[in-house]
Amino acid sequence: MQRETSHRATTPFWRDERFLQIFGQIIFLFAVFSFGFIIFRNMQSGLEKQGMKLGMSFLQGIAGFDIAEMPIEYSRTSSYLQAYTVGLLNTLLVSSIGIFFSTILGVILGVARLSKNFIINRLAFIYLEIMRNFSLLVFLIFWYQGLFLKLPKIKQAIIWFDSIYWTNRGIAIPWGLPTASFPTFQLILLSGLVLAVVVFFALQAYANRTGRAPLTTLWSMLTFLLVAAIGWLVMPVKPLEWSIPFAKGLNLSGGKIFSPEFMGLTSGLVLYTAAFIGEVVRAGILAVSGGQVEAARALGLNGFQTLRLVVFPQAMRVIVPPLTSQYLNLTKNSSLAVAIGYPDMFYVSSTIINQSGRAVEMITLVMLTYLTFSLVTSAFMNWYNNKIKLVER
Amino acid sequence: MNQPDTVLPPLTERSGILRWLRHNLFGTWLDGLLTVFGLLLIYLAVKGLLTWIFTIAEWEVVLANLRLFMIGQFPLEQAPRLWVGLGFLLFLTGNSLAIWDKRSYVAATLVLAFPLFLAFLPFNSANRQWLVFLTATGAIGWGLGFSNPQALKKTIVAGWIISLPILVLLTRGFTETDGVGVMAIVGTNLWGGLLLTFLLTVVANIFSFPLGLFLALGRRSELPIIRWFSVGYIELVRGVPLITILFMAQLMLPLFVPGGMDIDRVLRAMVGMTLFSAAYLAENVRGGLQAIPKGQFEAAHALGLSGAKTMIFVILPQALRLIIPILVGQFISVFKDTALVAIVGLFDLLGIARTVLSQPEFIGLHREVYAFVSLLYWVLSYAMSYISQRLETSLGIGTR
Numbered sequence: 001m002q003r004e005t006s007h008r009a010t011t012p013f014w015r016d017e018r019f020l021q022i023f024g025q026i027i028f029l030f031a032v033f034s035f036g037f038i039i040f041r042n043m044q045s046g047l048e049k050q051g052m053k054l055g056m057s058f059l060q061g062i063a064g065f066d067i068a069e070m071p072i073e074y075s076r077t078s079s080y081l082q083a084y085t086v087g088l089l090n091t092l093l094v095s096s097i098g099i100f101f102s103t104i105l106g107v108i109l110g111v112a113r114l115s116k117n118f119i120i121n122r123l124a125f126i127y128l129e130i131m132r133n134f135s136l137l138v139f140l141i142f143w144y145q146g147l148f149l150k151l152p153k154i155k156q157a158i159i160w161f162d163s164i165y166w167t168n169r170g171i172a173i174p175w176g177l178p179t180a181s182f183p184t185f186q187l188i189l190l191s192g193l194v195l196a197v198v199v200f201f202a203l204q205a206y207a208n209r210t211g212r213a214p215l216t217t218l219w220s221m222l223t224f225l226l227v228a229a230i231g232w233l234v235m236p237v238k239p240l241e242w243s244i245p246f247a248k249g250l251n252l253s254g255g256k257i258f259s260p261e262f263m264g265l266t267s268g269l270v271l272y273t274a275a276f277i278g279e280v281v282r283a284g285i286l287a288v289s290g291g292q293v294e295a296a297r298a299l300g301l302n303g304f305q306t307l308r309l310v311v312f313p314q315a316m317r318v319i320v321p322p323l324t325s326q327y328l329n330l331t332k333n334s335s336l337a338v339a340i341g342y343p344d345m346f347y348v349s350s351t352i353i354n355q356s357g358r359a360v361e362m363i364t365l366v367m368l369t370y371l372t373f374s375l376v377t378s379a380f381m382n383w384y385n386n387k388i389k390l391v392e393r
Numbered sequence: 394m395n396q397p398d399t400v401l402p403p404l405t406e407r408s409g410i411l412r413w414l415r416h417n418l419f420g421t422w423l424d425g426l427l428t429v430f431g432l433l434l435i436y437l438a439v440k441g442l443l444t445w446i447f448t449i450a451e452w453e454v455v456l457a458n459l460r461l462f463m464i465g466q467f468p469l470e471q472a473p474r475l476w477v478g479l480g481f482l483l484f485l486t487g488n489s490l491a492i493w494d495k496r497s498y499v500a501a502t503l504v505l506a507f508p509l510f511l512a513f514l515p516f517n518s519a520n521r522q523w524l525v526f527l528t529a530t531g532a533i534g535w536g537l538g539f540s541n542p543q544a545l546k547k548t549i550v551a552g553w554i555i556s557l558p559i560l561v562l563l564t565r566g567f568t569e570t571d572g573v574g575v576m577a578i579v580g581t582n583l584w585g586g587l588l589l590t591f592l593l594t595v596v597a598n599i600f601s602f603p604l605g606l607f608l609a610l611g612r613r614s615e616l617p618i619i620r621w622f623s624v625g626y627i628e629l630v631r632g633v634p635l636i637t638i639l640f641m642a643q644l645m646l647p648l649f650v651p652g653g654m655d656i657d658r659v660l661r662a663m664v665g666m667t668l669f670s671a672a673y674l675a676e677n678v679r680g681g682l683q684a685i686p687k688g689q690f691e692a693a694h695a696l697g698l699s700g701a702k703t704m705i706f707v708i709l710p711q712a713l714r715l716i717i718p719i720l721v722g723q724f725i726s727v728f729k730d731t732a733l734v735a736i737v738g739l740f741d742l743l744g745i746a747r748t749v750l751s752q753p754e755f756i757g758l759h760r761e762v763y764a765f766v767s768l769l770y771w772v773l774s775y776a777m778s779y780i781s782q783r784l785e786t787s788l789g790i791g792t793r
């Protein structure tokens with residue numbers, strides 16, 4: 001008791017570190033809040049002078065502008081919110097296609113850089129050096145303006161195999177158009193998917209029980225394809241009708257037409273991101289030590305088994321975290337669409353800002369949407385990473 | 394045990410170009426196929442590129458607008474100020490090279506003689522004289538540093554520190570005389586081209602450094618409020634694209650300040666770039682901090698250093714030294730990202746390219762203009778990363 005009082009007397013509270021820490025944090029919090037408050041009040045009074053009030057209700061207003069590419073119903077009489085949704089879907093479309101193709105190209109580049117073949121190795125290296133010193137925006141504009149807009153006019157279109165058209169109005173490829181029986185086919189596909197999932201888990205359970213390693217993914221994919229093929233064959237009216245593009249006056253018709261903006265943006269992003277993914281893949285493969293491969297061979301695994309059961313699972317641990325950030329980079333970089341006129345989320349939002357003057361609300365909305373992408377992706381990748389990470393004692 | 398001479402490879406395999414070719418290019422039939430395919434690709438790419446550069450492309454658009462690409466609409470009669478600023482930078486560079494890397498004659502010659510090399514290109518005579526002036530100032534700086542390295546060290550560090558204010562002052566001017574007089578104010582609306590890109594890069598990097606440092610320390614802090622604030626800021630900024638931050642700076646920043654106060658458009662872009670870059674820098678610094686072993690902290694505490702002193706004198710010098718290459722990488726990526734200010738309507742290198750293309754006599758020359766701009770970005774980024782790699786080896790980073 002005596003001791004405690006004397007202890008208290010020697011360190012007055014203004015020199016007690018615990019007190020100072022809490023006090024300092026309170027001061028900091030107070031400073032941040034008052035700064036935020038001042039900013040907010042300035043903003044409000046500024047907006048009031050322009051006769052505006054913060055709020056999201058304007059999103060119900062009529063947009064009044066056209067959007068060139070729309071995956072869902074949209075016209076100029078639709079609401080701002082619908083316009084925003086169109087932009088959001090376009091962003092998701094570009095990102096997912098971009099991620100798919102840049103992963104493929106990236107893996108090829110990564111493996112090529114490890115190739116013993118001198119020419120292939122150097123080619124991949126030069127590609128990487130060229131790509132990563134470009135400014136992405138300048139490259140995208142160059143790619144779009146210098147390549148896709150300089151393709152010939154429709155009258156002089158470059159035509160491959162009588163069915164693929166390269167023109168400055170877009171690139172058209174043959175495409176299946178759904179017929180009346182397509183909904184039935186969709187049901188068949190769905191049941192195939194369910195069956196594939198069942199096969200996947202059954203094989204996994206079998207693997208856990210017996211310690212063998214069946215080709216789980218391959219078999220479940222084969223199941224799906226088998227169901228789809230049987231469904232296609234037994235249906236009397238084919239669910240898809242082959243449509244081949246053709247030039248009709250000054251326009252392309254039939255098939256599937258990809259606009260120059262879409263092609264420029266997506267292919268530019270793929271070419272750029274693939275260079276970085278290639279480095280990620282290369283680092284991942286190099287991180288698996290040679291002893292692992294030798295040990296696998298000593299156990300009698302063949303080349304493919306070594307790759308599938310030993311190298312690949314270990315490389316994935318190194319690859320997944322940086323790969324995630326490359327995927328997120330691609331998604332964020334797709335906002336550069338605004339510079340080449342592809343109506344992604346950001347481009348549509350900037351049009352909405354011009355139309356309605358609602359800069360604060362729209363920028364906040366766009367930021368929150370991108371932030372949600374980031375958080376969802378990193379949550380998923382953390383889950384995946386936890387699943388594949390090294391189990392230590 | 395050792396029988397070095399008894400097992401020789403077959404004669405044909407032992408040496409020579411043929412063996413190298415066989416091993417590296419034609420090991421298996423697949424390898425051979427890939428090699429042929431690769432060579433074909435190189436041939437087609439190089440042939441196409443050379444044909445375009447020398448026979449099809451019309452480069453007059455670049456030559457006629459070179460001034461716009463370099464300094465934008467900056468008034469020509471005020472341009473000597475920029476040359477003087479460049480001369481100052483080159484003086485410092487020459488001096489620093491002589492003081493800190495005395496034996497690198499090749500590097501010094503390359504850097505200092507580059508303007509002289511440019512002077513042989515067909516520019517007008519005034520520009521040529523200025524280019525010669527640049528080499529001269531650089532050489533003087535080098536000579537001074539070489540003859541008297543110790544005495545000048547502190548002056549040079551001070552020179553680098555005041556170089557940014559000097560450059561900004563030289564670019565902007567300070568006498569309000571409506572464009573007449575030596576130091577008349579040149580509004581930021583006239584800044585453009587490489588000049589603007591350069592200023593944006595440097596300003597964003599310099600100001601984001603302290604901010605990023607504090608955020609990194611905040612993220613590692615044991616105080617929950619500080620830590621959560623730093624984490625929130627860093628993750629928020631890293632989660633959104635740069636263009637949204639630039640838009641926010643351009644459209645919302647004027648609303649944040651009290652009414653009547655006007656923020657310059659270039660300044661807004663600088664603020665946006667700085668806030669963006671700080672978050673990424675914080676993560677880089679955090680990486681460096683995490684690499685410092687715990688023993689360093691404990692040793693500093695055992696010596697009786699306070700928390701702040703531990704950071705300043707023990708941890709940060711080591712951590713920052715570790716991440717010099719990453720910081721250079723960050724500098725380069727900010728440089729490349731400045732192109733985005735063209736989207737919010739500034740006339741940086743990319744913005745100028747757009748105005749050049751809108752001139753009626755140069756319509757349709759997108760390939761030439763954008764190829765030139767891409768190349769400029771490419772060469773400068775490549776040069777910077779090359780220099781940083783040299784720096785890495787000469788400082789022995791990562792090999793200690």
